[in-house]
Amino acid sequence: MTASDKAFTGSIPQIYDELLVPLIFTPYAHDLAGRIAKAKPGQVLETAAGTGVVTRALHAALPPEVRMTATDLNEPMLMQARTHLAGADRISFQQADALALPFADASFDVVACQFGVMFFPDRVKGYAEARRVLRPGGRFVFNVWDRIEDNEFAHVVHETLQQIFSDNPPQFFTRAPHGYFDPVKIRADLGDAGFSDIIIETLPHRSRAASAQEPAIAYCQGTPMRGEIEARGTPDLATVTQAAANAIRQRFGDGPVEGQIQGLVISAR
Template sequence: MTASDKAFTGSIPQIYDQLLVPLIFVPYAQDLARRITAHQPRDVLETAAGTGVVTRALHAQLPPEVRITATDLNEPMLAQAKRHLAAESRIAFQQADALALPFADASFDAVACQFGAMFFPDRVKGYAEARRVLRPGGRFVFNVWDRIEENDFPHVVHETLQQVFPESPPQFFTRTPHGYYDSGRIEADLIAAGFTDIAIETVTHRSRAASPQDPATAFCQGTPMRGEIEARGTPGLAAVTQAAADALARRFGGGPIEGRIQALVISAR
């Protein structure tokens, strides 16, 4: 992972929230919230909350007396999340690094993290921090994307970028979002951080978009891939986005489209 992989700045949070969240994140957010709710927690911490899709799912599913603390390293992403839930008194938003959480030991009954572990510079340290703030018997529930070949839309966009920039192809997708999918490695990292009772499950959903333009824009302009594209100059962000849209249309059709998305969902005590 490079420093630019964590650069959710400028208009990225808005595009991410508007296009990418409904495209690929909503079903997994609802899934994580169901798993957390089943453990009947009193206090829940969310790390790498992004624009708050899991926060909203937790708010909808958890009893009203349960307190939720939503954190993210990127203040612009957290600011976007606050727009959805600013009036909810039981939800506290706080900028925080998942590798150095500003909370006392044994403060939470559950820790949730949606598609954030892939961005941790030191995953064992991040997992150890989650364990530190959990009460005895608490649960850490998180998910990571499976290999890019199992995720149709980003795979097509990735392959298109390899063709557009053959001399220096952008590798953000395979390096970070889809770069941490080996279940053996994930389990070993969790064990090294002190977790036991680890369960890893493959969960598949369908991703749907109104047109090929939406996922092209979402992945090219609503993720840190945008920085890699812009850094390469010609043919420019708009042209590259259109090339991705054209490739998606050739693969899935020109109207409403759908494709597979697949992730690993992990629970550790």
């Protein structure tokens, strides 16, 4: 993990929200919201909320009396999230580090985290913080991406970048979003943080886009991979993005494209 892996700044939040959220995040957000609704919580904390796709799904799925707090390390991501939920009085947005949560012990019935724990520099510490703020019997519900080979658009873009920058290939995808998928490791880390009753499920979905250009822009320009590409200078970001689009088109065809995505969904008490 590097500092740049967590740099969701500049135009990244807008591109992430417009392209990457519908491409890969929305079905998993609805899945988490459905699981959390079944727990009938009164207070929900979301960490690594990003641009608020889970926040919106929870707002739609939970009764109006349920209070929600959405946090993220990156204030620009929360600013984007707020644009979707203006006037939602039961939701509080707050910049916060998931490894040092600014909340009292036993404050929440559920802690949720969508595709965020892979970015924690110390996952056991982050899990321990989630446990600290949970009430007795509360649930920590989160998901992580499976290995990159099971996420086809990301894999094609990653392989394309390995070829373009063969002397110094970017490793963001395998280091961060697709770098923490071993159920044995996840279960051990949760146990070290004091959790029990750990359930891990594999959940595949299909990812769809109107053209190959959309996932290419989403992955190259709407994630911290952008910083790795720009740091290399040549070829420039636009050229690399087009190369990724060409590779996706070659693999999945012209016009609308469709590929597999796969994550793990974890629940712990």
